[in-house]
Amino acid sequence: MSEHGAAPPAVDAYLEILLRLIDAQPEASLTICLTTPGGIVAGSLVGSRMWADRWETTVSAATGAQDRADHMAHLAHTVRSALKQTGPDTGDGLHSFIHLVDVTFLSVPGTTTAPLWRGRLADVSGWSLGAPADRPAS
Template identity: 55%
Template sequence: MQGTTTADDEPAQPVADAHLELLVRLVEAQSGASMALSLTTPGGIVSGRLVGSAVWAERWREAVREAVRAEDHADQLIQLPHIVQDAMPETDAAGLHDFVHLVDVTFLSAPGPPTTPLWRGRVRDISGWSLGAPR
């Protein structure tokens, strides 16, 4: 989302990035679809594979299983993304996605570069994006 629009008596509303919304819809519509994407956010540049929320939720399950191993009560934590998906709509009242989901993520603005298996960010916090990953 970039910029805002205002009316005299209405609060500022984010302006949708139609291209990014289309990419999110494409990966949501095709089971297992993904594409390399780099995002500019207030925290820095994040690069990874854009995936649908169901793919991200499954990867969450795998990551939690790996992190907690045989810990008690891990089942509740493993199921968290599915519980959220069942309780909340994927899109807002205008039919636009609120979140972007990445897997196999690299944070390009941090020293290192550090990586993580999953990232979830608000669409309205993305100020720019590009297809592909840095080389």
């Protein structure tokens, strides 16, 4: 129990195994749909390193000016170094976050996509392998 009396979220052993497999193979990805409080998110599940590489690229492309891009790349490197020292997982060896690339948000009107998505694993209430019927597989 936490200090507020609520039980900690249950660990989904199957999803944790998938996260470990993906992290163990840096170039691996797996098409997945997640149910979260914000709606359904579909994309390619990737390891934290691949996601961080894509994040650096996306941030650098978004900043435009070369000096600002260099500053943002340095920031991304600093974040990555901090994660290496502390680890992206919880103290008990379990993942805290789940990382997707080439994301489609299925619960909002219209077609909404994003290059990256990072969510708290505790907020995932359900998941399925594969892409929804109206989203082509990656």
